Amino acid sequence: MESDSDSDGSHISATPPRDPFPPPPPKPPQPPPPRQVPPVSRKATSSSSSSSRSKPKAHTHPQPPDHSEAAPLPSSYPPPPSLFTDLPFRICEPSNRTQPARCSSSVSSFYRLPRASPASEDISKSECQSSSVSHVLPELPHVPVVRRKPPNLITDSITCQPVKAPVVFRSGGEGNFVKLNLNGKRGKKFPSKYKSASKSRSKFAYRGKRYKKSEANGEEEEGETWLDEESDLQRDNGFISSVEEAVLAVKAEACDENLTKLLSLVYGYESFRDGQLQAIKMVLSGSSTMLVLPTGAGKSLCYQIPAMILPGITLVVSPLVSLMIDQLKHLPSVIKGGLLSSSQRPEEATETLRKLKEGIIKVLFVSPERLLNVEFLSMFRMSLSVSLVVVDEAHCVSEWSHNFRPSYMRLKASMLYSALKADCILAMTATATTMTLQAVMSALEIPSTNLIQKSQLRENFELSVSLGGANRLKDLLILMESQPYKKIRSIIVYCKFQYETDMISKYLRDNNITAKGYHSGLPAKDRVRIQESFCSNKIRVVVATVAFGMGLDKGDVGAVIHFSVPGSLEEYVQEIGRAGRDGRLSYCHLFYDEDTYLKLRSLSHSDGVDEYAVGKFLTHVFSSDTKQHEKICSIVIESASHKFDMKEEVMQTILTHLELGEVQYLRMLPQVNVCCTLNFHKSSPNILAARNIIVAAILKKSHVKQGLYVFDIPTVASSTGVATTDVLAEIQTLKMKGEVTYETKDPAFCYTILESPKDTSSLSSHLTKWLAEVESCKVRKLDIMSSAAMAAINVSNTSETSSGAKQTLSLQSRILDYFNGDENCDVPSKTTQNCSFLLADIKVFLQSNRQAKFTPRAIARIMHGVGSPAFPNSIWSKTHFWGRYMSVDFRAIMEAAQTELMNFVDRNAALAS
Numbered sequence: 001m002e003s004d005s006d007s008d009g010s011h012i013s014a015t016p017p018r019d020p021f022p023p024p025p026p027k028p029p030q031p032p033p034p035r036q037v038p039p040v041s042r043k044a045t046s047s048s049s050s051s052s053r054s055k056p057k058a059h060t061h062p063q064p065p066d067h068s069e070a071a072p073l074p075s076s077y078p079p080p081p082s083l084f085t086d087l088p089f090r091i092c093e094p095s096n097r098t099q100p101a102r103c104s105s106s107v108s109s110f111y112r113l114p115r116a117s118p119a120s121e122d123i124s125k126s127e128c129q130s131s132s133v134s135h136v137l138p139e140l141p142h143v144p145v146v147r148r149k150p151p152n153l154i155t156d157s158i159t160c161q162p163v164k165a166p167v168v169f170r171s172g173g174e175g176n177f178v179k180l181n182l183n184g185k186r187g188k189k190f191p192s193k194y195k196s197a198s199k200s201r202s203k204f205a206y207r208g209k210r211y212k213k214s215e216a217n218g219e220e221e222e223g224e225t226w227l228d229e230e231s232d233l234q235r236d237n238g239f240i241s242s243v244e245e246a247v248l249a250v251k252a253e254a255c256d257e258n259l260t261k262l263l264s265l266v267y268g269y270e271s272f273r274d275g276q277l278q279a280i281k282m283v284l285s286g287s288s289t290m291l292v293l294p295t296g297a298g299k300s301l302c303y304q305i306p307a308m309i310l311p312g313i314t315l316v317v318s319p320l321v322s323l324m325i326d327q328l329k330h331l332p333s334v335i336k337g338g339l340l341s342s343s344q345r346p347e348e349a350t351e352t353l354r355k356l357k358e359g360i361i362k363v364l365f366v367s368p369e370r371l372l373n374v375e376f377l378s379m380f381r382m383s384l385s386v387s388l389v390v391v392d393e394a395h396c397v398s399e400w401s402h403n404f405r406p407s408y409m410r411l412k413a414s415m416l417y418s419a420l421k422a423d424c425i426l427a428m429t430a431t432a433t434t435m436t437l438q439a440v441m442s443a444l445e446i447p448s449t450n451l452i453q454k455s456q457l458r459e460n461f462e463l464s465v466s467l468g469g470a471n472r473l474k475d476l477l478i479l480m481e482s483q484p485y486k487k488i489r490s491i492i493v494y495c496k497f498q499y500e501t502d503m504i505s506k507y508l509r510d511n512n513i514t515a516k517g518y519h520s521g522l523p524a525k526d527r528v529r530i531q532e533s534f535c536s537n538k539i540r541v542v543v544a545t546v547a548f549g550m551g552l553d554k555g556d557v558g559a560v561i562h563f564s565v566p567g568s569l570e571e572y573v574q575e576i577g578r579a580g581r582d583g584r585l586s587y588c589h590l591f592y593d594e595d596t597y598l599k600l601r602s603l604s605h606s607d608g609v610d611e612y613a614v615g616k617f618l619t620h621v622f623s624s625d626t627k628q629h630e631k632i633c634s635i636v637i638e639s640a641s642h643k644f645d646m647k648e649e650v651m652q653t654i655l656t657h658l659e660l661g662e663v664q665y666l667r668m669l670p671q672v673n674v675c676c677t678l679n680f681h682k683s684s685p686n687i688l689a690a691r692n693i694i695v696a697a698i699l700k701k702s703h704v705k706q707g708l709y710v711f712d713i714p715t716v717a718s719s720t721g722v723a724t725t726d727v728l729a730e731i732q733t734l735k736m737k738g739e740v741t742y743e744t745k746d747p748a749f750c751y752t753i754l755e756s757p758k759d760t761s762s763l764s765s766h767l768t769k770w771l772a773e774v775e776s777c778k779v780r781k782l783d784i785m786s787s788a789a790m791a792a793i794n795v796s797n798t799s800e801t802s803s804g805a806k807q808t809l810s811l812q813s814r815i816l817d818y819f820n821g822d823e824n825c826d827v828p829s830k831t832t833q834n835c836s837f838l839l840a841d842i843k844v845f846l847q848s849n850r851q852a853k854f855t856p857r858a859i860a861r862i863m864h865g866v867g868s869p870a871f872p873n874s875i876w877s878k879t880h881f882w883g884r885y886m887s888v889d890f891r892a893i894m895e896a897a898q899t900e901l902m903n904f905v906d907r908n909a910a911l912a913s
């Protein structure tokens with residue numbers, strides 16, 4: 001199930017929920033008086049914020065700092081040119097991803113057909129290596145390659161078209177959904193300027209001249225019309241034969257010359273970027289490869305070109321549906337693509353499967369969950385050959401990454417090789433630490449010699465940080481009205497919480513800046529519209545959560561502003577990676593604010609679990625009768641989540657671990673809504689049952705409630721020896737025939753038990769320890785991010801030279817050190833270990849909530865203002881103690897709570913006796 005969270009799908013991560021901090025959003029401050037000298041500095045100008053910070057945040061809220069007379073900014077922004085000349089490392093060339101959908105909780109088709117009475121019934125009845133590719137280690141330190149293109153400014157728009165890449169004619173802007181689009185009509189859907197960019201991209205490379213010509217004449221948008229369709233067709237045919245020839249040449253000899261010819265023909269690019277050629281050759285030689293290139297470096301091309309050459313299918317596994325859709329859209333027209341995800345409608349999936357079987361699809365984008373699908377796997381076992389499996393955003397495989405996804409755990413080499421019979425694996429990421437890389441390469445069995453790793457940061461960023469206090473909104477506006485931001489045409493402002501996107505965008509609009517808020521809670525249609533408007537430069541600023549950006553390949557984004565501190569350096573690098581993808585200098589400013597840091601730190605604890613709860617959960621998982629062979633067990637997510645006070649993602653992680661750990665205890669099956677209510681309309685149920693064993697089983701296993709048959713899908717599936725999805729497919733068929741209508745509810749994890757653990761307590765202790773390490777890793781990542789931001793602020797305070805350049809250097813070196821092995825360094829935490837009132841407050845809290853059963857963890861969460869399934873925000877945020885001890889270490893609160901809980905029990909026992 002694809003996540004649609006604003007955490008870009010992070011599962012075990014502290015995912016800011018839609019409104020994790022219920023108090024109403026702060027009111028935007030009044031716009032600053034015109035011509036006010038901007039106080040936002042590259043330095044820590046906000047004195048008030050530092051003073052408020054030094055105090056523990058116990059009972060009072062600090063007064064917002066008054067910025068009305070804040071210190072002036074230097075009149076001009078430090079000049080960029082000197083910024084990148086003395087770097088102790090090398091930075092590469094200038095790219096992207098999107099969002100998802102959750103499985104629907106109910107399928108309703110009721111009441112469209114008349115009901116049949118259940119009583120009248122006699123029975124009737126769902127990714128060359130030039131043979132020896134060597135280990136390419138990170139090239140650090142080395143001489144910087146200084147490429148300096150000026151930034152993208154508003155004034156450029158007079159001479160520049162909006163989204164235009166430098167004469168690159170590559171893919172279909174609107175997509176390559178299976179059918180080749182040879183007639184070039186697809187740009188039609190896109191309006192105005194975006195349409196033109198899309199059109200030009202959708203054309204083949206040789207057409208470049210034609211478009212250049214019409215652009216020069218200022219007729220680009222209409223350029224297509226002066227070519228008649230016949231010549232269009234001839235050109236298309238000619239193009240296809242040229243590509244075929246180039247492909248054959250590469251097949252005969254995968255040399256630089258042949259590959260470059262193919263590149264230029266299909267994409268219109270003159271040369272490969274750093275790492276691309278090497279990766280392509282590796283893959284073509286059949287060597288599984290780990291590719292680490294910076295954001296926007298062109299990783300996609302490293303599987304697209306092999307896909308044209310290799311005989312079988314290229315399967316691309318992506319974490320987010322919208323990312324897949326975007327990648328599909330950007331496939332060059334000569335590569336036929338398709339998509340399979342668990343959020344598709346059945347008929348869409350069937351259509352894609354049909355095309356796959358018919359060999360129409362060459363590159364298939366697939367969600368990891370889809371790999372569970374029996375039909376999907378059997379199809380590969382039987383007939384389809386997979387030449388290459390591409391694991392995009394491969395860091396998701398590792399629990400030590402910033403964006404671990406349990407479903408990615410499934411992507412083990414053994415599974416990919418055996419179940420899919422894949423010849424080769426290509427794992428790609430822009431953000432992986434050494435520890436993450438090791439975990440990914442080990443899971444995917446990629447030898448260390450097959451690592452292609454370039455610097456994980458591009459050279460064209462100017463990075464800066466300032467302290468953000470309570471007047472961050474005002475600071476943001478001042479920043480945006482100062483140089484160079486003032487003149488930048490396209491800007492993304494990242495914030496952490498959904499309500500902030502609306503608040504900030506409104507504030508900017510009120511101050512005459514075209515801005516829109518974007519987060520995963522918006523309807524998909526609105527998200528697409530906003531992205532398109534941004535891409536066509538109708539909107540200058542998008543204020544977004546992490547949900548925006550993945551899949552976004554807008555070359556001219558000139559600045560990325562972080563309204564608050566990101567959760568990790570990985571997240572920061574991914575987000576600034578949306579800027580400067582055209583290679584121009586881009587500006588990235590971060591407002592560091594301690595409040596958000598503390599909130600995020602608290603949220604990092606929202607996935608933590610206790611051994612006791614894990615033990616209870618395991619007992620529940622293995623409670624089914626295992627004697628019945630292949631019995632399908634299910635756990636209804638919502639009720640279990642409440643019962644064990646565990647988030648869905650945590651339960652899923654545990655289950656996946658039980659399937660993929662050292663011992664395979666169970667086998668996971670597709671997640672379905674397990675409770676079905678069926679209404680017969682035409683034939684009587686008994687008549688249907690006589691001809692249909694699934695209907696017969698339904699009648700046997702259901703109870704009738706108000707004339708409707710209510711049954712558990714896994715039970716029916718187990719009794720007939722079919723998959724739950726088959727039961728659903730059968731019911732759907734009956735519905736199409738007008739026989740039934742049905743409704744399903746209760747999404748559940750489904751699995752079959754293969755072996756019950758002999759020692760549940762040692763298993764739960766092992767799992768708890770592992771989950772605790774993952775939790776600490778998350779907290780450490782945030783602390784490292786915070787420490788890097790503070791170091792940059794401090795360097796600008798102490799340094800006499802240009803603070804901008806110093807800050808850039810400071811952040812760059814922190815980032816590169818981090819990605820190259822310094823991830824376990826000790827970072828000071830900003831939380832305190834104790835607070836004199838803590839014990840007393842816990843005591844009062846317990847006394848005033850005698851009716852509830854608390855664990856130390858539950859109390860610590862409430863004191864940190866973090867809801868959980870059993871102690872939701874909606875109820876517990878009303879307590880006086882909610883979020884009051886965010887500045888105190890979570891574990892210290894747990895220990896205090898443990899002590900007080902014991903005292904509490906003792907006192908009650910004494911009173912009772």
Ligand SMILES: Nc1ncnc2c1ncn2[C@@H]1O[C@H](COP(=O)(O)OP(=O)(O)OP(=O)(O)O)[C@@H](O)[C@H]1O
Nearest residue numbers: 095096269271272273295296297298299300301430
């Ligand atoms: N050899 C090349 N020459 C010029 N442009 C290229 C080349 N290869 C790729 N590009 C362009 O670079 C841009 C980024 O490519 P892509 O989206 O594949 O990046 P990426 O590495 O996947 O980035 P991210 O990790 O941020 O998603 C695209 O517009 C692509 O067409």
